[in-house]
Amino acid sequence: MATTSWTRRHVLSLSDFSVAEYDIVLRTAASFREVLSRRTKKVPTLQGRVVTNLFFEPSTRTRSSFELAAKRLSADTLNFAPGSSSLTKGETILDTAKTYLAMGTDIMVIRHREAGVPHAIAREMDRLGTNVGVLNAGDGQHEHPSQALLDLFTICRYLDRENPHTALLQGKKVAIVGDILHSRVARSNIWSLTESGADVHLAAPPTLLPKLFREAMGQKHPDRLHLHWSIEPALEDADFVMTLRLQRERMTANLLPSLREYHQQFGITRDRLQRCQPNVQVLHPGPVNRGVELSSDLMDDPALSLIQTQVTSGVAVRMALLYLMGGGRNS
Ligand code: NCD
Numbered sequence: 001m002a003t004t005s006w007t008r009r010h011v012l013s014l015s016d017f018s019v020a021e022y023d024i025v026l027r028t029a030a031s032f033r034e035v036l037s038r039r040t041k042k043v044p045t046l047q048g049r050v051v052t053n054l055f056f057e058p059s060t061r062t063r064s065s066f067e068l069a070a071k072r073l074s075a076d077t078l079n080f081a082p083g084s085s086s087l088t089k090g091e092t093i094l095d096t097a098k099t100y101l102a103m104g105t106d107i108m109v110i111r112h113r114e115a116g117v118p119h120a121i122a123r124e125m126d127r128l129g130t131n132v133g134v135l136n137a138g139d140g141q142h143e144h145p146s147q148a149l150l151d152l153f154t155i156c157r158y159l160d161r162e163n164p165h166t167a168l169l170q171g172k173k174v175a176i177v178g179d180i181l182h183s184r185v186a187r188s189n190i191w192s193l194t195e196s197g198a199d200v201h202l203a204a205p206p207t208l209l210p211k212l213f214r215e216a217m218g219q220k221h222p223d224r225l226h227l228h229w230s231i232e233p234a235l236e237d238a239d240f241v242m243t244l245r246l247q248r249e250r251m252t253a254n255l256l257p258s259l260r261e262y263h264q265q266f267g268i269t270r271d272r273l274q275r276c277q278p279n280v281q282v283l284h285p286g287p288v289n290r291g292v293e294l295s296s297d298l299m300d301d302p303a304l305s306l307i308q309t310q311v312t313s314g315v316a317v318r319m320a321l322l323y324l325m326g327g328g329r330n331s
Helices: 020-034 062-074 091-102 116-128 145-159 186-196 214-218 231-235 259-266 307-325
Strands: 048-056 074-079 105-114 133-139 173-177 199-203 225-228 242-243 281-283
Touching: 020 062, 020 186, 020 281, 020 307, 048 091, 048 133, 062 074, 062 105, 062 133, 062 145, 074 091, 091 281, 105 116, 116 133, 133 145, 133 186, 133 214, 133 259, 133 307, 145 186, 145 281, 145 307, 173 186, 186 199, 186 214, 186 307, 199 231, 214 225, 281 307
Parallel strands: 048 074, 048 105, 105 133, 173 199, 173 242, 199 225, 242 281
Antiparallel strands: none
């Protein structure tokens, strides 16, 4: 399995990922995707290693996906749940991390509702001179690298099942529609898709897509990032449409008149997809508000929706990341 030129101990952000690194992840994930289609789905790669999931915020698919990925690599897994932990007794997050370090953790997978927490823990692990790798599984509204990498894998594998690689994205149009302002998934996807050569078109009401977003996210590839405050120009000839959940828990002001009105203006429906390329595919990181971001029947249509494939791909991509951060890098 190719690991040459993989040098990262931590995966915290995609803002500085190179095309070569994306291609290593895609190649490695493709071989694990093949392992997952075998009868025996387990490999001994991380035997004896400990992968700890530190999820300070709710999660269904990301947490389960990391747990399954670690198990399929034969690692021992620890799961931390804040509600039933010593955090409720006043322990700090860094002390919680150090407790898991003392138990022999090799890789920490961290989700927190505040941006920067995985970075702070990674810095502390480095300061202590440990070899622990930290993976950001979603920090506030900042980044969610493993989600964007699984989206990239899903898209590239749709374009070439045998050999998913970034060059397939040259000239492809990807529309990202929904609550972009509050979305760490959007931020990580903008880094990965534009770096890989895709044209990314963002569409949302102005309250969820401020003009300043362009300055913040368009520095590296200004020609590949486009903002729209109506849905039609984003969908025109799009090859992929990525929808994002309206994150009601993160909305502090009343940014939308109503969910019904949002669906009328920005909801993805069969009718609206007529504007896209004939083979257009719809993605969503989940969880979905059915009938809000996209119409319910569309979500369940395997000819148009890659949503279930994203979940399956997620395990292979997370196996690849754990492998590269742990076993693959050193062996
Ligand atoms: C996303 C997340 O938590 O950032 N979901 C996920 O990880 N699959 C997106 C969301 O919550 O809307």
